[in-house]
Amino acid sequence: MTLLMPTPEPAIMSQRGELIARLGAILPSESLIVDEVSRRAYECDAFTMYRALPLVVALPGNVEQVRAIMALAAEMNVKVVPRGAGTSLSGGSMPLEDGILLGMSKFNRILEIDYENRCARVQPGVQNLAISKAVEAQGFYYAPDPSSQIACSIGGNVAENAGGVHCLKYGLTTNNILGLEVVLMGGDLIRLGGKHLDSEGYDLIGLMTGSEGLLGVVTEVVVRLLQKPPVARGLLLGFASVTAGARCVGAIIARGVIPAGLEMMDRATIHAVERFQPCGYPLDAEALVIVELDGTPAEVDHLVSVVQDIAREEGATTIRASTSEAERLQFWAGRKNAFPAVSCIAPDYLCMDGTIPRARLPEALAGMERLAKEQGLSVANVFHAGDGNLHPLILYDASKEGDVERAEKLGFDILRLCVSLGGVLTGEHGVGVEKRDLMGEMFSDVDLEQQMRLKCAFDPAGRLNPGKVFPTLHRCAEFGMMHVAGGKMPFPDLPRF
Amino acid sequence: MMQAALATLEIRDESDAVDAICAANAKGVSCAIVGGGSKSQLGRCAPQTQALSTPALAGVTLYEPNELVLSARAGTRLSEIEALLENNGQQLAFEPMDYGPLLGAEAGYATIGGVIAANASGPRRIKAGAARDHLLGFRCVTGRGEQVKSGGRVMKNVTGYDLSKLVCGSYGTLALLTELTLKVLPKSETECTLLAIGADEAESLALLRRATATPCEPSSLAMLPAGVALALDADAAAIRLEGPTISVTARRDDLVARLSGGGVRFETLDERDSTTLWRGLRDAAPIAAQVGQVWRISVAPTEGFAVVERIRRAGVPLLAHFYDWAGGLIWLCVETTSDAYAAVVRAAVDVSGGHATLIRASQETRTIVDVFHPQPAALAALTRRVKESFDPAHILERGRMRAEF
Ligand SMILES: Cc1cc2nc3c(=O)[nH]c(=O)nc-3n(C[C@H](O)[C@H](O)[C@@H](O)COP(=O)(O)OP(=O)(O)OC[C@H]3O[C@@H](n4cnc5c(N)ncnc54)[C@H](O)[C@@H]3O)c2cc1C
Ligand SMILES: Cc1cc2nc3c(=O)[nH]c(=O)nc-3n(C[C@H](O)[C@H](O)[C@H](O)COP(=O)(O)OP(=O)(O)OC[C@H]3O[C@@H](n4cnc5c(N)ncnc54)[C@H](O)[C@@H]3O)c2cc1C
Numbered sequence: 001m002t003l004l005m006p007t008p009e010p011a012i013m014s015q016r017g018e019l020i021a022r023l024g025a026i027l028p029s030e031s032l033i034v035d036e037v038s039r040r041a042y043e044c045d046a047f048t049m050y051r052a053l054p055l056v057v058a059l060p061g062n063v064e065q066v067r068a069i070m071a072l073a074a075e076m077n078v079k080v081v082p083r084g085a086g087t088s089l090s091g092g093s094m095p096l097e098d099g100i101l102l103g104m105s106k107f108n109r110i111l112e113i114d115y116e117n118r119c120a121r122v123q124p125g126v127q128n129l130a131i132s133k134a135v136e137a138q139g140f141y142y143a144p145d146p147s148s149q150i151a152c153s154i155g156g157n158v159a160e161n162a163g164g165v166h167c168l169k170y171g172l173t174t175n176n177i178l179g180l181e182v183v184l185m186g187g188d189l190i191r192l193g194g195k196h197l198d199s200e201g202y203d204l205i206g207l208m209t210g211s212e213g214l215l216g217v218v219t220e221v222v223v224r225l226l227q228k229p230p231v232a233r234g235l236l237l238g239f240a241s242v243t244a245g246a247r248c249v250g251a252i253i254a255r256g257v258i259p260a261g262l263e264m265m266d267r268a269t270i271h272a273v274e275r276f277q278p279c280g281y282p283l284d285a286e287a288l289v290i291v292e293l294d295g296t297p298a299e300v301d302h303l304v305s306v307v308q309d310i311a312r313e314e315g316a317t318t319i320r321a322s323t324s325e326a327e328r329l330q331f332w333a334g335r336k337n338a339f340p341a342v343s344c345i346a347p348d349y350l351c352m353d354g355t356i357p358r359a360r361l362p363e364a365l366a367g368m369e370r371l372a373k374e375q376g377l378s379v380a381n382v383f384h385a386g387d388g389n390l391h392p393l394i395l396y397d398a399s400k401e402g403d404v405e406r407a408e409k410l411g412f413d414i415l416r417l418c419v420s421l422g423g424v425l426t427g428e429h430g431v432g433v434e435k436r437d438l439m440g441e442m443f444s445d446v447d448l449e450q451q452m453r454l455k456c457a458f459d460p461a462g463r464l465n466p467g468k469v470f471p472t473l474h475r476c477a478e479f480g481m482m483h484v485a486g487g488k489m490p491f492p493d494l495p496r497f
Numbered sequence: 498m499m500q501a502a503l504a505t506l507e508i509r510d511e512s513d514a515v516d517a518i519c520a521a522n523a524k525g526v527s528c529a530i531v532g533g534g535s536k537s538q539l540g541r542c543a544p545q546t547q548a549l550s551t552p553a554l555a556g557v558t559l560y561e562p563n564e565l566v567l568s569a570r571a572g573t574r575l576s577e578i579e580a581l582l583e584n585n586g587q588q589l590a591f592e593p594m595d596y597g598p599l600l601g602a603e604a605g606y607a608t609i610g611g612v613i614a615a616n617a618s619g620p621r622r623i624k625a626g627a628a629r630d631h632l633l634g635f636r637c638v639t640g641r642g643e644q645v646k647s648g649g650r651v652m653k654n655v656t657g658y659d660l661s662k663l664v665c666g667s668y669g670t671l672a673l674l675t676e677l678t679l680k681v682l683p684k685s686e687t688e689c690t691l692l693a694i695g696a697d698e699a700e701s702l703a704l705l706r707r708a709t710a711t712p713c714e715p716s717s718l719a720m721l722p723a724g725v726a727l728a729l730d731a732d733a734a735a736i737r738l739e740g741p742t743i744s745v746t747a748r749r750d751d752l753v754a755r756l757s758g759g760g761v762r763f764e765t766l767d768e769r770d771s772t773t774l775w776r777g778l779r780d781a782a783p784i785a786a787q788v789g790q791v792w793r794i795s796v797a798p799t800e801g802f803a804v805v806e807r808i809r810r811a812g813v814p815l816l817a818h819f820y821d822w823a824g825g826l827i828w829l830c831v832e833t834t835s836d837a838y839a840a841v842v843r844a845a846v847d848v849s850g851g852h853a854t855l856i857r858a859s860q861e862t863r864t865i866v867d868v869f870h871p872q873p874a875a876l877a878a879l880t881r882r883v884k885e886s887f888d889p890a891h892i893l894e895r896g897r898m899r900a901e902f
Contacts, residue, residue: 114797114799115710116706116710116798116799117797117798117799118709118710118798139710139712160655161655161659163653167653168652171626171630172653174630174659174662175626175630184875184879188875188879189875190873190875190876190879191873191876192876194797194850194851195796195797195798195800195850196795196796196797196825196850196851196852197622197623197627197795197822197825197826198616198618198622198627198629198666198795199666199852200795200852200854200869200870200872201666201869201870201872201876201880201898201899202663202666202667202671202880202883202884203616203629203662203663203665203666204663204879204880204883205662206629206659206661206662206663206665207658207659207660207662207663207883209659209662210655210658210659211658211659227709227710227711227712227714228712229712229714230712250563250564253563253564253565254562254563256586256683256684256686257683258682258683295714295740295744296712296713296714296744296747296748296751297747298743298744298747299740299741299743299744299747302741302743302744303741355649355651355652355653355654356651357561357564357566357650357651358563358564359561359563359564384653386652387651387652387653388651388652388653389651389652389653422649422650422651423649423651424649424651424654424656425656426654426655426656427651427653427654427655428653428655429655430655431655431656431657435656439656439657442649442656442657443646443657444646446643446644446645447645447646447647447657448657449643450639450643450645450660450886450887451647451657451658451660453886453887454658454660454663454883454886456882456886457879457882457883457885457886458879458882469657
């Protein structure tokens with residue numbers, strides 16, 4: 001264990017009995033999980049390296065219950081960790097030993113589908129894919145499609161600003177949300193946006209999206225629905241080097257084509273996938289690029305030939321264009337299986353999530369190889385190539401002495417490399433606890449203090465999901481003081497108006 | 498408090514901004530941030546003591562067309578950026594509007610900082626997103642006088658809070674933006690506009706919504722009441738299609754087939770006329786020339802007509818109006834009166850949700866009427882705490898958005 005979480009506060013631990021009794025007055029007994037065995041089921045999310053047993057698990061079923069719990073938590077000064085489906089890869093919903101784990105799974109209803117305004121009002125516990133399923137018969141879908149979409153919740157998507165293979169063209173969660181209902185620490189309820197566009201004040205929907213459960217509990221989401229394009233076709237392009245593949249990706253975008261999906265994988269992943277479930281990927285390729293183009297039939301055929309030409313110019317060793325829907329899905333099958341496939345070639349893997357400027361891809365890959373060698377580990381790579389989002393999968397064996405530490409060290413080194421190439425620590429999985437202690441690589445203390453001040457504006461007592469995202473814990477009062485800049489003392493009794 | 502000519506400080510770099518804002522904090526004076534600065538006409542009427550002028554903070558600092566990214570200092574003219582992009586077949590897809598014509602000032606003066614601070618977005622907003630969807634990262638000096646950065650230059654980034662969204666539409670009340678990094682996109686090969694003429698206002702709006710439920714991917718949809726544009730003597734629905742020529746033509750034909758019936762006739766505007774039409778709509782040209790007060794109202798597309806009807810039935814003298822965003826954005830010009838009919842307009846909007854912003858009115862009116870839609874108590878309190886997390890002493894654009902800060 002190298003991760004330090006805030007020490008459980010004795011004052012909270014000693015009040016557990018009272019807390020449970022008072023939660024019992026808010027929730028029916030089946031919505032309150034108290035015994036240790038049942039609480040164990042919640043001890044981590046999909047970032048399984050670290051675990052903690054929650055103080056108590058509360059599963060509210062309506063907004064009034066959420067408000068009452070948040071009011072109680074503020075009154076008793078107890079921490080709260082919101083949780084959706086627990087698929088976070090960064091430990092965002094990892095419990096705190098002295099905190100209520102607030103599971104949103106009972107908020108599982110689609111409240112309204114409004115085709116004319118092209119939106120749906122849903123509860124946060126609804127699965128991502130369930131939204132698209134509910135509207136597909138009418139020809140609509142919800143665009144952000146994380147690989148975890150059969151499991152993850154829309155509330156978790158909002159909190160993590162989840163992306164998917166289609167976000168190059170259709171945007172991330174933040175670009176596809178129209179409204180939120182949020183309960184703040186203390187129980188205040190606020191409604192942001194609705195079925196209309198843009199905000200009458202500060203864009204708090206934008207701020208909430210990607211805030212990792214640190215600002216408020218999302219209790220309702222209005223998502224945009226898009227019309228399904230009439231056709232989509234896929235292209236499978238093989239290259240003799242990753243650099244050639246990366247150049248081709250750049251050339252496609254330079255030609256003004258924004259594909260619906262633009263993914264890439266390296267040799268290690270291609271081979272893992274073919275061993276897991278053969279789908280016809282070229283085994284002689286060092287890099288495989290999958291391109292999806294969607295739109296009207298005429299447009300798609302036109303773009304497919306444009307991309308084929310580019311691929312030829314860039315020296316592709318394999319060029320295949322799908323001629324049927326089944327073939328398009330087959331092109332994707334391997335990509336969709338990438339994670340499970342990789343888990344068959346190594347006992348454990350750690351999925352990283354840095355983003356770099358696309359042109360730096362060859363440098364990033366060379367650097368990663370060098371860093372992996374230093375740790376005696378290997379890395380398989382899948383990328384959202386169109387937007388430079390890397391998912392290096394670090395292969396390790398947790399049962400081997402020192403491997404966990406080496407994997408973690410390699411992960412950190414890779415992320416530092418991304419930042420040094422002009423990129424960022426995380427493209428879609430969030431900071432959580434996993435990358436918390438690396439925030440200083442990207443941000444100055446002043447940058448981070450400004451972000452923490454915002455946290456204070458929402459949660460002055462720092463009770464909502466503390467110990468995540470920020471490498472240090474501060475009391476909000478510490479931020480109350482004016483910064484002294486340029487040697488000038490701030491005026492002590494500043495007139496407010 | 499009112500002063501004839503504002504003391505103006507020229508901001509040439511970040512350290513100028515730090516000095517100016519720290520000094521303002523020390524003295525407790527409020528500062529306007531002036532980019533193009535041609536438009537003192539807008540926002541709440543709240544006289545500031547001092548102006549921080551940004552045009553010297555200019556220049557494109559990074560442009561990599563193949564990476565779809567551009568960075569510029571905040572005082573850079575929008576027109577300069579657009580020309581640079583145009584030369585590379587690219588654009589700011591959110592189509593920032595130029596308020597110049599509407600506010601009776603010259604066009605072309607906006608700075609990129611002002612555009613972002615106003616989250617200014619045009620007719621393509623419904624498909625391409627708003628300014629907020631294209632800001633990847635920024636540097637700024639906060640109201641505390643601190644240099645802060647957020648975001649980055651890559652397309653996908655969830656590292657820390659997404660402050661880029663927050664500064665878009667903050668009207669200079671949080672921080673003085675110094676440098677912005679934007680996502681840029683390829684321009685479409687061509688565009689055309691399909692006009693469906695002859696249905697009445699409500700039917701034309703319904704037709705726009707039907708168009709949004711087709712796979713024809715319209716990028717803009719406006720309803721133009723007779724007389725407001727194109728010298729049309731009947732109500733019309735205008736639908737813009739953009740993309741490769743081969744696809745635009747196919748989609749136009751498909752749309753005609755899907756929308757035919759009900760006695761409407763179709764006309765097509767070619768690329769040049771289409772571009773001209775949407776640039777005009779972007780800048781609210783159909784109502785700009787009217788003498789009167791102007792409201793900009795954002796509601797659910799199905800509610801646009803009902804909102805206008807409620808306002809009309811309440812006896813408000815409407816001089817001109819039109820709808821953008823498939824009915825979700827209403828530009829409304831009313832006969833001038835002391836309170837711009839604010840209570841009626843807002844009540845009409847509140848029935849179904851949305852917001853109404855008073856864009857053009859006299860100083861006196863903007864002193865007594867909330868320019869931005871009022872907020873419920875819990876949200877207003879949170880808004881104020883957010884403001885104070887950046888600018889605790891209310892130094893920047895004091896009173897511009899909300900009376901309480
Ligand atoms: C309700 C509403 C109010 C508007 N108010 C105005 C207005 O008052 N003036 C106006 O020109 N346009 C206004 N617009 C339109 C929009 O701001 C302009 O189109 C914008 O693009 C003008 O750019 P400018 O450089 O001339 O900005 P300016 O007129 O100089 O400033 C416009 C706004 O942006 C802020 N701003 C400018 N530069 C920066 C910066 N570097 N960092 C932080 N904030 C900055 C200012 O504080 C001000 O609030 C408004 C739009 C709406 C919907
Ligand atoms: C196999 C696999 C593949 C994945 N692929 C992708 C991918 O392609 N793209 C991608 O972006 N992510 C991906 N993820 C990561 C993960 O699925 C997403 O981050 C997802 O958005 C998490 O949703 P969840 O419901 O599981 O949230 P949880 O893991 O339960 O919680 C995540 C965070 O959200 C907060 N939260 C949850 N619900 C609420 C609420 N109602 N209100 C406030 N805060 C809340 C929690 O506190 C926590 O900080 C993948 C994960 C796995 C395991």
